Amino acid sequence: MKNYLRPLCLALAAASLMSGCATRPAAPLELNVVALNDFHGHLEGGKFNYTVNGRQTTVHAGGIDVIGAALQAWRKEDRELMFVGAGDLVGGTPALSSMWADEASLTALSMLGMNASSAGNHEFDQGRAELLRQQHGGCDSHRADKACKLDPDYRGASFTYLAANVIDTATGKTLLPAYKIEEAKGVKVGYIGAVLKDTPSVVLASGIKGLAFLDEADAINKALVEVRAKGATVFVVLIHEGGHTDEAFNEPDCKNLKGPIVSIAKRLDPELKLIISGHTHTGFQCKVDGRTITQAEMGGHVLSRIKLLVDPDSRLLRDISVRNVVLTPGEYPADPRMAAYLQQVKQRSEAVLARPVARLGAKVVTRKLNDAGEAPLGNLIADAVLDATKAQGVQVAFMNTGGMRKDLEAGDNLVATYGQAQVVLPFSNTIVVMDMTGAQLRAVLEQQWIRKHADSNAAMLHPSRGFTYRWDGARPRGQRVVPGSVKLDGVAIDEARIYRVAANNFLAEGGDGFAAFAEASNKRDTQILDLDAFVRYLAASDRSGKPAGSSAVAGRVETTK
Numbered sequence: 001m002k003n004y005l006r007p008l009c010l011a012l013a014a015a016s017l018m019s020g021c022a023t024r025p026a027a028p029l030e031l032n033v034v035a036l037n038d039f040h041g042h043l044e045g046g047k048f049n050y051t052v053n054g055r056q057t058t059v060h061a062g063g064i065d066v067i068g069a070a071l072q073a074w075r076k077e078d079r080e081l082m083f084v085g086a087g088d089l090v091g092g093t094p095a096l097s098s099m100w101a102d103e104a105s106l107t108a109l110s111m112l113g114m115n116a117s118s119a120g121n122h123e124f125d126q127g128r129a130e131l132l133r134q135q136h137g138g139c140d141s142h143r144a145d146k147a148c149k150l151d152p153d154y155r156g157a158s159f160t161y162l163a164a165n166v167i168d169t170a171t172g173k174t175l176l177p178a179y180k181i182e183e184a185k186g187v188k189v190g191y192i193g194a195v196l197k198d199t200p201s202v203v204l205a206s207g208i209k210g211l212a213f214l215d216e217a218d219a220i221n222k223a224l225v226e227v228r229a230k231g232a233t234v235f236v237v238l239i240h241e242g243g244h245t246d247e248a249f250n251e252p253d254c255k256n257l258k259g260p261i262v263s264i265a266k267r268l269d270p271e272l273k274l275i276i277s278g279h280t281h282t283g284f285q286c287k288v289d290g291r292t293i294t295q296a297e298m299g300g301h302v303l304s305r306i307k308l309l310v311d312p313d314s315r316l317l318r319d320i321s322v323r324n325v326v327l328t329p330g331e332y333p334a335d336p337r338m339a340a341y342l343q344q345v346k347q348r349s350e351a352v353l354a355r356p357v358a359r360l361g362a363k364v365v366t367r368k369l370n371d372a373g374e375a376p377l378g379n380l381i382a383d384a385v386l387d388a389t390k391a392q393g394v395q396v397a398f399m400n401t402g403g404m405r406k407d408l409e410a411g412d413n414l415v416a417t418y419g420q421a422q423v424v425l426p427f428s429n430t431i432v433v434m435d436m437t438g439a440q441l442r443a444v445l446e447q448q449w450i451r452k453h454a455d456s457n458a459a460m461l462h463p464s465r466g467f468t469y470r471w472d473g474a475r476p477r478g479q480r481v482v483p484g485s486v487k488l489d490g491v492a493i494d495e496a497r498i499y500r501v502a503a504n505n506f507l508a509e510g511g512d513g514f515a516a517f518a519e520a521s522n523k524r525d526t527q528i529l530d531l532d533a534f535v536r537y538l539a540a541s542d543r544s545g546k547p548a549g550s551s552a553v554a555g556r557v558e559t560t561k
Contacts, residue, residue, distance in 0.1 A: 027312070029185050029309070029310040030308070030310075036303050037087060038088040039090075040092050045061055045066055061327050062300035062301040064108045064300070082184060085109070088120030093105065095420075095422035098423075099146060111341060114157075115159055116162055116238065120279065121198075128207060135160075138154065139152075162178060162180060163194060164223040166212070166214075170210055179193065181230060191236050192236070193238045194239045195239075196216065196260070197214060197215055201511070202402070203511070205518075216264050235271055235274075237274065238276050239275060241264060243280060247286075249297060250283065257284060273290070280295065294322050301327060303324075303325055358535075359410075359413075359414050361414075361549040363414060372559040374462065382464040383465050394433055396466070396488060396501055397464040399461070403427065425530050429505050431503070431505075435498050435520060436517075437499070438494045441499060445471070447516060459512055462556075468556045482560070
């Protein structure tokens with residue numbers, strides 16, 4: 001009896017063992033994604049300030065040479081690693097990039113092996129035609145003094161800009177592709193891109209004429225249907241819209257994310273589990289209703305390393321983990337190709353950027369606003385615009401806060417260079433002169449508090465010398481300018497009288513929500529670049545023996561709040 005049972009028992013044991021092996025789940029496939037956002041042409045590294053566990057730290061981080069070194073090391077771990085962006089790769093850039101129409105930055109990101117990026121609002125700064133040229137290449141540009149000057153055969157970005165929610169109203173089709181499908185380890189990953197629907201409020205109206213910016217969530221969900229039909233099983237949203245949290249930039253699964261991206265995320269198809277965001281220049285790696293939402297600060301200081309675990313049979317996403325990593329020099333072996341390219345661009349740029357412009361009245365002229373919403377740098381630029389147009393009868397000029405990208409900084413000898421001036425005004429805006437009634441001037445001042453973030457004074461205007469007013473924060477929006485306080489050269493403005501006004505073309509078209517500028521009459525674009533006017537004013541002030549610029553505000557705006 002035992003002799004018969006022994007073989008049977010062994011057979012049953014073997015069958016049981018084989019059955020256990022057959023049902024053991026296969027190891028998931030690991031896909032690796034690296035993301036950055038709001039690069040803004042920061043070819044060189046810079047200071048990165050962050051706080052973790054109440055401790056403030058400042059390090060030197062970023063730069064295409066350091067990014068290249070990190071990606072080179074990570075690709076040795078996974079040769080199929082995917083590198084993507086969430087918009088504002090260019091626009092509002094330092095002089096090293098902006099002086100070449102940002103072609104140096106787009107070439108560098110292409111060399112780094114970027115696969116795709118959503119468009120950002122700054123990609124539209126120079127208009128649709130220039131965006132398409134930057135994508136596809138060529139030299140036909142309204143910035144003829146900059147385009148194809150670094151490389152006479154600019155061939156465009158090798159990665160793909162995406163925007164599912166930007167429609168050409170003449171054709172009904174998207175201006176840029178809505179999505180791109182990449183394959184890694186046999187898995188098709190669909191990247192769907194979008195830009196904030198409010199882009200028209202922050203770019204030149206003439207540059208986006210004929211384009212419609214649709215609801216982000218609706219456009220992404222619509223694109224998902226097509227991406228799924230083309231065989232993609234893993235889906236990633238690249239969106240240039242973001243949020244804020246008081247948690248550390250590298251806090252795992254942070255919980256307190258707030259802002260537009262949260263409401264957008266909650267309306268997305270349940271299959272969209274990973275959202276790579278931008279726009280708010282904030283580092284976070286958060287969870288919202290079971291979705292992972294990331295952002296990697298700005299300027300290339302931080303990269304988001306994202307690991308996707310995918311079921312090998314169904315090819316569906318099982319798990320997502322994110323780690324925001326500070327890119328400090330020397331952490332990885334150098335990438336000689338990227339280091340050489342950075343050096344090449346710097347050498348080509350050095351002579352122009354190092355050219356002395358003028359002695360300043362202060363070592364640093366800051367764009368930081370005081371309680372009234374006035375900044376020394378805003379005073380200085382507005383005066384430069386007035387000086388450039390006073391021969392055309394201009395009586396008052398305005399500068400917008402968002403147009404000043406950096407402080408104006410001179411060396412210890414107080415001499416500012418062209419590069420230091422250019423980084424302040426990198427948008428190549430021109431100066432427009434126009435007629436406005438006194439009533440329209442008062443209206444434009446009231447519009448400083450229309451935008452959602454208005455209480456932060458982020459949308460404040462800076463008037464030129466001779467123009468003063470007072471506002472009361474306790475009064476309701478639309479009525480904050482104190483009656484009778486708006487004066488030109490000490491005389492109260494007459495609401496029925498016409499005044500000649502100057503501002504950059506962004507403001508003149510109603511940018512930043514200043515609709516009263518758009519309603520002005522008798523407009524003429526002088527074709528004078530704001531940067532040229534700025535540099536000339538600094539030089540002329542120096543020659544006169546009265547260097548321009550101060551560390552203190554001029555007191556043109558007062559508040560009783």
